[in-house]
Amino acid sequence: MSSDGEETQDSPGVLSIDGAADTIDVAALLERLREEVRRSGADPGGAFGPSEWRALRDEAERLWPVSADRSLRLRPGFRGGLTTPLKAVLRKLMRWYVEPVAYDQRSFNAVTLRLIDELDARLSRLERGEATGR
Numbered sequence: 001m002s003s004d005g006e007e008t009q010d011s012p013g014v015l016s017i018d019g020a021a022d023t024i025d026v027a028a029l030l031e032r033l034r035e036e037v038r039r040s041g042a043d044p045g046g047a048f049g050p051s052e053w054r055a056l057r058d059e060a061e062r063l064w065p066v067s068a069d070r071s072l073r074l075r076p077g078f079r080g081g082l083t084t085p086l087k088a089v090l091r092k093l094m095r096w097y098v099e100p101v102a103y104d105q106r107s108f109n110a111v112t113l114r115l116i117d118e119l120d121a122r123l124s125r126l127e128r129g130e131a132t133g134r
Contacts, residue, residue: 064109
């Protein structure tokens with residue numbers, strides 16, 4: 001251990017700081033962080049089970065219909081009273097510009113979800129066939 005505030009490694013996977021009695025198990029900490037990343041959904045390469053698959057598919061179904069129309073958030077006070085009607089008018093004026101992009105995105109999202117469902121069905125059929133020995 002070092003007495004000048006440095007980190008030292010007493011044994012593999014255990015880290016002491018400033019010679020304090022508290023030690024950190026690096027391997028356990030790393031595994032905990034990995035688990036938190038998996039649970040957050042931010043692990044793109046992580047495997048997931050049927051319940052996670054269903055939750056992700058439900059979320060995709062909920063989010064696929066992109067639109068140029070969104071509800072306005074009302075701000076309290078005088079400033080909100082002025083900006084909300086102005087925003088409503090500006091959104092109507094800009095809709096002609098934004099809606100074609102939203103339409104294309106909706107079309108892409110719908111086709112992608114259908115393709116994913118078809119691939120999932122094919123994979124399920126292949127797994128069933130493999131399980132029965134075909």
